Amino acid sequence: MAKALHTHPQAREGDDNSIGSLVDAHGLLTPEAERDAAVSDDQLRELYRMMVICRRLDQEGLNLQRQGELGLWGPYVGHEAAQVGAALAMESTDWIFPYYRDFAMAVCRGIDPGNILTIFRGLTHGAWNPYEYRFAPFIIPVGTQVPHAVGFAVGCKFDHEQTAVLVGFGEGATSTGDWHEAMNFAGVFQAPVVFLCENNQWAISVPVEEQIAGRIVDRAAGYGFPGVRVDGTDVLTVYAVVRAAAQHARQGHGPVLVESVAYRLQAHTTSDDPTRYRTDADLDPWKGSDKDPIERCAERLRQRNAYDDTFAVAVAQEAEERASAMRQTLVAARPPHPESVFDLVFANPPASLMRERDEFTSSLEQGGAE
Amino acid sequence: MPMSQFLLPDLGEGLEEAQVVQWLVDVGDIVQLNQPICQVETAKALVDIPSPFAGTVRVLHAQPGDMVLVGAPLITIEQPRTSPAPATSDEEHPPVLVGYGAGGPPQTFSRRRRGVDHGGASAVTVTPPPEATAVPGVERESKASPLVRKIAQERGIDLAAIRGTGPGGRIRVEDLESVAGPVAVAAPQPTTTAEDEERISTVGLRKAIAAKMMKSATTIPHFVEYSLFDATNLSALRDRLRGEGGPFAGQRLTFLPFFVRALVAAVQVHPIMNSRWDEEGNAIVVKRSISVGIATDTERGLVVPVIHNAHAMSFGEIAAEIERLVPLARAGKLDVRSMTGGSITITNVGAAGPVDTGAPLINAPEACVVGFGAIKLRPTVVGEQVLARPGAWISIACDHRIVDGATAAQFMGALVSGLENPDSLIQ
Numbered sequence: 068m069a070k071a072l073h074t075h076p077q078a079r080e081g082d083d084n085s086i087g088s089l090v091d092a093h094g095l096l097t098p099e100a101e102r103d104a105a106v107s108d109d110q111l112r113e114l115y116r117m118m119v120i121c122r123r124l125d126q127e128g129l130n131l132q133r134q135g136e137l138g139l140w141g142p143y144v145g146h147e148a149a150q151v152g153a154a155l156a157m158e159s160t161d162w163i164f165p166y167y168r169d170f171a172m173a174v175c176r177g178i179d180p181g182n183i184l185t186i187f188r189g190l191t192h193g194a195w196n197p198y199e200y201r202f203a204p205f206i207i208p209v210g211t212q213v214p215h216a217v218g219f220a221v222g223c224k225f226d227h228e229q230t231a232v233l234v235g236f237g238e239g240a241t242s243t244g245d246w247h248e249a250m251n252f253a254g255v256f257q258a259p260v261v262f263l264c265e266n267n268q269w270a271i272s273v274p275v276e277e278q279i280a281g282r283i284v285d286r287a288a289g290y291g292f293p294g295v296r297v298d299g300t301d302v303l304t305v306y307a308v309v310r311a312a313a314q315h316a317r318q319g320h321g322p323v324l325v326e327s328v329a330y331r332l333q334a335h336t337t338s339d340d341p342t343r344y345r346t347d348a349d350l351d352p353w354k355g356s357d358k359d360p361i362e363r364c365a366e367r368l369r370q371r372n373a374y375d376d377t378f379a380v381a382v383a384q385e386a387e388e389r390a391s392a393m394r395q396t397l398v399a400a401r402p403p404h405p406e407s408v409f410d411l412v413f414a415n416p417p418a419s420l421m422r423e424r425d426e427f428t429s430s431l432e433q434g435g436a437e
Numbered sequence: 438m439p440m441s442q443f444l445l446p447d448l449g450e451g452l453e454e455a456q457v458v459q460w461l462v463d464v465g466d467i468v469q470l471n472q473p474i475c476q477v478e479t480a481k482a483l484v485d486i487p488s489p490f491a492g493t494v495r496v497l498h499a500q501p502g503d504m505v506l507v508g509a510p511l512i513t514i515e516q517p518r519t520s521p522a523p524a525t526s527d528e529e530h531p532p533v534l535v536g537y538g539a540g541g542p543p544q545t546f547s548r549r550r551r552g553v554d555h556g557g558a559s560a561v562t563v564t565p566p567p568e569a570t571a572v573p574g575v576e577r578e579s580k581a582s583p584l585v586r587k588i589a590q591e592r593g594i595d596l597a598a599i600r601g602t603g604p605g606g607r608i609r610v611e612d613l614e615s616v617a618g619p620v621a622v623a624a625p626q627p628t629t630t631a632e633d634e635e636r637i638s639t640v641g642l643r644k645a646i647a648a649k650m651m652k653s654a655t656t657i658p659h660f661v662e663y664s665l666f667d668a669t670n671l672s673a674l675r676d677r678l679r680g681e682g683g684p685f686a687g688q689r690l691t692f693l694p695f696f697v698r699a700l701v702a703a704v705q706v707h708p709i710m711n712s713r714w715d716e717e718g719n720a721i722v723v724k725r726s727i728s729v730g731i732a733t734d735t736e737r738g739l740v741v742p743v744i745h746n747a748h749a750m751s752f753g754e755i756a757a758e759i760e761r762l763v764p765l766a767r768a769g770k771l772d773v774r775s776m777t778g779g780s781i782t783i784t785n786v787g788a789a790g791p792v793d794t795g796a797p798l799i800n801a802p803e804a805c806v807v808g809f810g811a812i813k814l815r816p817t818v819v820g821e822q823v824l825a826r827p828g829a830w831i832s833i834a835c836d837h838r839i840v841d842g843a844t845a846a847q848f849m850g851a852l853v854s855g856l857e858n859p860d861s862l863i864q
């Protein structure tokens with residue numbers, strides 16, 4: 068059966084370097100690639116706008132956790148370019164399989180941030196219908212979304228859909244068996260997948276050098292497809308490279324691994340104290356404006372004469388409003404009905420489960436669960 | 438104007454309490470939403486708390502150093518009527534997530550309260566009345582849904598004593614009814630405490646002390662050595678220093694700064710006493726700087742303020758630092774730095790009562806704790822005569838993994854010699 072599915076000999080030979088050659092040795096878009104990508108001023112301003120909004124939402128997420136409104140928050144400051152650049156690079160017909168930190172991707176897909184937060188308040192298991200947004204649920208078990216994405220992408224291929232699938236994960240996830248199996252499967256079946264590794268250099272307290280011998284990007288070669296390492300603080304680079312990778316996948320040339328290198332500037336989550344395993348000095352190289360995704364984007368806009376105070380103030384204002392709206396949506400959210408634990412697992416629930424549900428319902432009526 | 442109380446949330450996952458490190462606002466201040474109001478230290482991290490409301494600060498419910506339970510009030514803010522109460526004040530808003538830690542009524546453990554809890558809600562199990570379908574003496578795992586467990590807990594019903602009528606013996610809500618009356622009486626039963634007992638809660642400082650001492654007693658192989666020293670010269674020196682025309686004239690000047698100085702001098706000769714056992718690295722870590730903890734009795738319990746870098750301080754500086762730290766410790770106002778980072782500890786066992794000596798427990802992970810007993814007149818052999826002279830016992834408890842008896846004895850020798858010839862201590 069496999070033949071028709073996975074053989075694209077020309078892709079295997081011809082295209083391997085085309086994506087890698089978009090960037091220079093520093094992982095930045097080359098001038099030629101930038102010209103070819105032809106990202107308009109408006110597109111770049113949109114990338115900037117979403118990054119500013121998402122950073123403000125991240126800050127508000129942290130506030131809300133400290134105020135007891137959320138059980139947990141996983142800050143993504145430092146990941147803005149990777150998440151916004153990659154999410155906006157995908158077509159609306161494409162799919163995204165995120166991991167738990169990809170909040171900004173969800174926002175870029177148009178999901179209401181206040182609703183997303185209900186997950187971190189413990190009110191919902193997944194706050195959106197994946198089919199509505201073509202955005203799979205956030206995944207907490209490290210790496211498990213990667214085979215999901217590959218399987219889904221192979222399905223799209225079976226159905227002859229022109230769909231690419233973006234899957235997000237941290238560098239820590241590349242140590243899991245799931246990740247390797249998924250990479251292998253994707254290579255063999257030429258699945259239309261863009262693997263986006265958000266390498267933030269830490270898996271909780273484990274630094275990347277204790278996680279991986281060699282470079283993540285080089286692992287793609289072992290599975291027979293191209294890999295490209297990009298500067299994950301430059302949104303234009305991420306955007307152009309992921310867009311090209313998705314195009315490559317959609318056209319049937321198989322998967323691409325994009326390793327986006329940046330830094331986790333905050334704690335792993337609000338349950339973590341990074342001062343126990345890293346120092347302020349570790350952060351210093353990543354704190355300058357030359358490493359700040361938003362500052363860098365503003366600089367690019369300035370060079371194009373596409374940035375002024377009116378624009379910046381309007382964006383900041385919008386970010387404030389969206390943070391406030393997110394807070395209001397969250398605090399207005401109500402707990403789900405207890406019976407909803409029986410929903411969403413079976414399309415056709417078995418009789419034993421229905422019995423349990425009935426028993427549960429009647430005990431609720433008698434005892435008053437709340 | 439609506440008053441909004443902010444209850445301490447669970448800032449990590451499953452935390453039960455946090456210690457207030459400092460307030461960043463005062464009563465009367467106007468605060469904005471998300472403005473940092475205080476810093477608290479949890480078992481996991483030092484955390485800035487942003488204000489959940491905008492308004493005027495009316496009450497700070499805890500002081501720096503106080504332990505606050507998750508769910509206990511932290512701050513009360515008066516919100517302007519016009520402001521759209523964004524966070525937790527209005528009744529319709531479900532309660533903030535205060536975690537699943539402590540049972541019982543949350544409260545702040547301030548030094549005024551001494552952590553005494555006269556019967557917390559979760560403290561006592563009420564035995565089911567005899568007419569119920571109880572099966573006394575039968576130990577078994579009871580099958581029951583979380584709801585049934587919750588109701589049983591609320592009413593103080595012991596599920597193990599109930600025979601369930603559901604499938605496979607599962608206990609149902611109705612089964613509880615036959616034990617403790619109609620479900621409608623869902624209010625928690627008042628808990629009963631035996632008349633002749635008082636229950637003292639062990640959250641907060643008491644709990645921290647308990648954990649630390651347990652660790653010390655069970656993981657450190659202690660040995661203790663004792664020696665008596667002759668305090669004649671020391672007493673005379675102290676009298677001279679605080680006497681008329683002396684540098685400490687009119688001041689109290691306790692013996693403590695002398696003890697600290699003598700300890701520092703002895704440690705300088707025997708640096709191994711100023712070390713700790715590193716479990717993970719399987720190594721002994723000897724500290725270059727000498728920071729002396731002073732075990733201090735406070736109303737809330739034992740607190741150990743630290744004289745940082747005592748080796749670099751003059752006698753006068755040490756005396757002044759003690760005078761600064763001890764009152765702060767007693768008032769519960771030490772900042773975190775002043776309570777951590779010690780490398781060796783002194784306990785003044787003679788200060789609290791007529792105690793000559795004792796075998797102290799090491800302040801883990803340090804290598805050594807030195808106890809000083811009361812200085813008083815003692816029969817002392819001088820030449821061929823027995824004279825009444827001031828003297829005191831010293832006890833040194835050591836971690837035997839790090840130090841052997843002979844080393845401790847030499848250290849004791851240096852200490853005794855320093856205290857018996859104290860002039861060098863004040864240079």
Ligand SMILES: Cc1ncc(C[n+]2csc(CCOP(=O)(O)OP(=O)(O)O)c2C)c(N)n1
Nearest residue numbers: 168207208209237238239240267269270271
């Ligand atoms: C299978 C599994 N193992 C362990 C964990 C605990 N855990 C949660 S996040 C994490 C680190 C992941 O690091 P990385 O993949 O680099 O992502 P990052 O959090 O840095 O964005 C670990 C070990 C988990 N959630 N799932």
Ligand SMILES: [Mg+2]
Nearest residue numbers: 237238269270
């Ligand atoms: Mg990581």
